Amino acid sequence: EVQLVQSGAEVKKPGESLRISCKGSGYSFTSYWISWVRQMPGKGLEWMGRIDPSDSYTNYSPSFQGHVTISADKSISTAYLQWSSLKASDTAMYYCARHYPPGDIVATTNWFDPWGQGTLVTVSS
Amino acid sequence: QSVLTQPPSVSGAPGQRVTISCTGSSSNIGAGYDVHWYQQLPGTAPKLLIYGNSNRPSGVPDRFSGSKSGTSASLAITGLQAEDEADYYCQSYDSSLSGPWVFGGGTKLTVL
Numbered sequence: 001e002v003q004l005v006q007s008g009a010e011v012k013k014p015g016e017s018l019r020i021s022c023k024g025s026g027y028s029f030t031s032y033w034i035s036w037v038r039q040m041p042g043k044g045l046e047w048m049g050r051i052d053p054s055d056s057y058t059n060y061s062p063s064f065q066g067h068v069t070i071s072a073d074k075s076i077s078t079a080y081l082q083w084s085s086l087k088a089s090d091t092a093m094y095y096c097a098r099h100y101p102p103g104d105i106v107a108t109t110n111w112f113d114p115w116g117q118g119t120l121v122t123v124s125s
Numbered sequence: 126q127s128v129l130t131q132p133p134s135v136s137g138a139p140g141q142r143v144t145i146s147c148t149g150s151s152s153n154i155g156a157g158y159d160v161h162w163y164q165q166l167p168g169t170a171p172k173l174l175i176y177g178n179s180n181r182p183s184g185v186p187d188r189f190s191g192s193k194s195g196t197s198a199s200l201a202i203t204g205l206q207a208e209d210e211a212d213y214y215c216q217s218y219d220s221s222l223s224g225p226w227v228f229g230g231g232t233k234l235t236v237l
Contacts, residue, residue: 035226037171037228044127044212044214044228044229044230044231045163045171045214045216045228045231046228047224047226047227047228050226059225061223061224062222062223095170095171097171100176107218107225108158108159108218108225109158109159109177109218110218110226111159111161111173111176111177111216112161112163112171112173112216112226113173113176113182114172114173115170115171115172116170117170118170
């Protein structure tokens with residue numbers, strides 16, 4: 001079964017750093033891009049950025065560029081989303097999702113399947 | 126402000142048919158890029174519902190169908206059931222600075 005399993009909920013203070021993870025299984029991890037998607041409380045889905053696990057190439061939404069960093073460790077089939085200095089406005093549910101189909105030639109047709117179960121990040125003083 | 130525009134809410138009685146629209150522009154749907162739909166049940170992660178404008182993944186009932194025309198796309202649900210009550214999101218590719226992958230703002234479906 002193709003699956004993405006995310007790390008557990010986090011409660012942090014403003015200014016702290018954080019890294020959350022997304023582990024893929026049941027498929028060739030390096031063959032498919034992984035994206036991160038934010039969902040703020042009661043709001044819709046926002047695409048943040050993606051990574052190609054085969055070479056760690058990334059690109060980000062302009063809204064998130066410079067605020068977060070996406071990385072991956074292909075040796076353990078895991079992608080990461082990290083912050084160096086959290087703000088209260090980072091409070092949200094974060095999902096990882098696999099791009100399909102694989103390969104950059106068809107990037108314009110990409111959809112997301114499957115999704116991780118989500119990681120709730122709460123930032124509060 | 127989402128790049129793709131959806132109505133905030135729709136509703137229908139059990140057994141009825143509802144449609145959810147997704148309106149884009151010349152940099153996304155109007156440029157010929159595919160539209161995909163996701164269902165998010167309360168308290169759960171989004172799940173792929175329709176891909177490539179009108180294709181259903183294995184396991185998705187044929188009560189769900191998708192279509193695309195010009196700068197818009199639609200999701201239709203027939204034979205509405207209580208279990209269909211959820212948030213629905215469209216997604217496409219965008220060639221402007223907003224993207225490249227963009228979502229609609231989401232539509233809350235209420236089954237009366």
